[in-house]
Amino acid sequence: MAKWGMVIDLDKCTGCQACTTACDMENDTLPGESWQDVLYYTEGEYPSGQMKWLPRPCMQCEDPSCVHVCPTRATYKDHDAGGIVFIDWDKCIGCKYCMIACPYGVRFFADEKPLVEPDLKEVFAGSGGQLWDPPGQSPDTDYRRGIGVQPKGVVSKCTFCYHRVKEAPEGVPDLDEDDPELVDYVPACVRTCPPKARFFGDLDNPASNVNKLIGNKNGIRLKDHTGNRPQVYYLGAGAGIPAFQPKS
């Protein structure tokens, strides 16, 4: 089985948020509760201040702290599904320990005060336990993998668009949106990215483009000191996160 990984080239990323929008549409997330987001950072001060940004999906960590803490095994790493970390919405009890334990802040309870007004949970009131009934809801639903419209009282996160990726032919080294044979299986954020800053492929396949990019262009994992070992790698001179500084 493949080990799916993502490579994000920050020298190409323009911070346009097209990936975020595509993800929100694909996965019917509520406004502000974006499984994929672009984070902006300012580093340093005048006259050498820098503006940085980086897209942030779930890192699908190889040693995911969210999995270790989950008391019900609702969060699990599925090695038969490319090592993607899923949440079983039928098992999650909404204790939010995983939100505490994920160093990358990529988990969403969403059953909370709206981040953006108007509250779409009221405008499109949810039925059948869903938090909301989005117009034009995506047809894909798999509660055992946290795919679909998020129900009440559970946590959600990026699934690497497993509902697409799982349809890919066995053994392909990369899922490249430029390949007409494969374009439908590519995660929504990768497919949408206008400057082609995102790449998706098999980290276990020595011939994959993602492995070449990581090896040849100094791929790094963010916050690697946490030991979580993300399956998402970043390229480019700006990859890194400044320490937190409260606004003075």
Added chain:
Amino acid sequence: MTAQDNQSGNPALFTPMLYVGAAIAIIAFVFSGFMLMTQGHAAFNMDANVAWGLPISTYVYFALMSSGLTLLAALAMVFGFKQYYPLVKRAIWLAIITLVAGLAVLAMEIGHTFRMLWAIPLNLQVESAMFWMGVFYLADLIFLLWKFQRMERGDWSSKLSRQVGIAGFIAVVLAAGTLALVFGMMSMRPFWYDPTLPVWFYATAALTGVAGLVFFTYLSYGMNTERMPKALRMDMEGPLPRLFLILLFITLVMFLARLTTGLYANATEVNVVWADYLLASGWFHLGVWGGILLPFVLLLARGLRQSPAIQMLAAVLVLVGMFIERLYFVVGGQVVPLFKGTWERDLVAYVPSPTEWVLTVMGIALVFALYALGERLFNLSDMPQAEPGEAEAEPEATAEARS
């Protein structure tokens, strides 16, 4: 002796306390249940940044108070400090009801309470500290109830009763320690990350346990030590306030060590939390200086220490102060935004919502109601009748404790 001829079970106080407490708890339950049904968890102010707020800190507060009371009871039940026997039954009852109150608040907070009942046992995630916390607190509750039942039957020191007491002690040490590790093992949350956190939890648990016991014992006797059985009165004048003072001292020293380390550290997730969140809040100052330092000073002088009014004041200060400290501890681990960039430019602002406060009131009301119920149904000041040969052992043990 039954509850009727026990002076502490004062019906003029405890009957209204039972009904008023129960009424408040039920109203709070119905209100928060209604808010949860209509608004979902939007009735709370927690979000993706502060995932654990006031309900969790209330649970931690009660669970640790329960653990502290059990540790206190273990002084007599496990370690043979017999002079604490007059306190044991009340301490065990309080340990049961504070744990029940904490669990009730927790049950209202999580996303799927009923699912928890099967999903945790059926999936046995032994890697999760939260799993073990559940296992150990459940064992703790079972042993507490069992021990209380033995004491109710007058069986204080049969082999079985002693074994249940020891099992309860082991369970509570594991439970409170694991609760600490739920926070203390989170290396991605440097403010909490601390292998010695269980020690801080044990010390503060014991402190709040003693404070709770002082508070409720005086409540039962209307602040009047004359009405207490002699052995209990002796405890309230000597060993218990002394233990209270020692625990305040230990807590104070540990707090100062935590404070110094926190302020000295360069790591922002630690330093900023202490300097710009905890110490920037008047409430936090009130909690730690008013809730640890002031009671310590009050109890320092022997004359004051023996005064029921001063003990009661110190107990109330500790109970309020540590409540504040628990809230700031739980929230403090989350106020530095994690991987949010300029979406969160400053420390995360979190203020509990009215529904969260109502849940806390529910827990407090439950404790008062169940305590009154306990006073009505049982003789909480009961203690073992002196057995032959114990008369000599007693002064010795007392002397030991006083030294």
